[in-house]
């Protein structure tokens with residue numbers, strides 16, 4: 041496998057692409073807490089312009105909830121998948137609601153007790169999923185991983201989703217790849233070349249789908265191993281790449 045740092049930069053965005061973008065670590069720099077992220081000035085306008093440029097075929101595919109994505113990128117409401125694909129808003133604004141929460145309440149309370157012992161660590165309640173974060177206190181990593189491992193057998197049809205400074209308990213089934221595949225079955229994405237840009241482990245599911253459909257998978261950073269075909273170094277490089285497209289003349293994909 042080619043080391044990620046040897047992967048080429050992606051070509052300029054083409055008019056016939058269906059472009060899917062991850063959020064944290066891709067469009068936005070990481071922050072100490074989920075609420076601490078900053079949306080760079082001009083990014084919302086840039087995304088709106090890109091959406092027009094692509095005939096509407098621009099979507100967000102994130103681990104965050106759709107409601108959070110709408111808050112972050114207001115007033116823009118792009119076609120989007122939230123909760124790693126569990127929650128989906130189609131181009132017609134219809135939202136598929138996730139499975140309601142059940143046994144997660146107990147885990148949530150236990151996790152709150154753990155993070156009380158490790159200031160800076162936190163529990164993110166996403167209704168049908170719970171994310172256990174240690175970015176603010178790395179000493180919490182092992183206790184939170186242990187708690188997630190111990191809880192998993194009790195949560196029917198749930199699985200662990202590892203991420204950057206986080207482990208999440210989420211319903212099994214739909215992932216980011218499934219969400220991208222579903223969006224690609226409908227207008228305005230259908231018939232276009234799929235391209236997905238993401239940084240984290242959860243994004244590998246999306247990479248698999250776009251590559252299987254003749255598209256491009258763009259890794260942000262140097263996480264390894266990866267299925268990605270192309271790479272950008274950091275969110276600032278993603279923004280520069282999006283900007284370059286806004287300035288470039290229109291063109292279609294080459295092989």
Ligand SMILES: O=P(O)(O)OC[C@H]1O[C@H](O[C@H]2O[C@H](CO)[C@@H](O)[C@H](O)[C@H]2O)[C@H](O)[C@@H](O)[C@@H]1O
Nearest residue numbers: 063064070071072073074102103175204205206
């Ligand atoms: O799929 P993404 O859009 O990349 O979302 C993945 C998770 O992002 C958020 O957590 C991550 O970013 C936080 C803010 O920078 C950071 O504090 C945390 O350590 C990261 O794991 C979000 O809070 C999660 O719900 C998403 O699943």
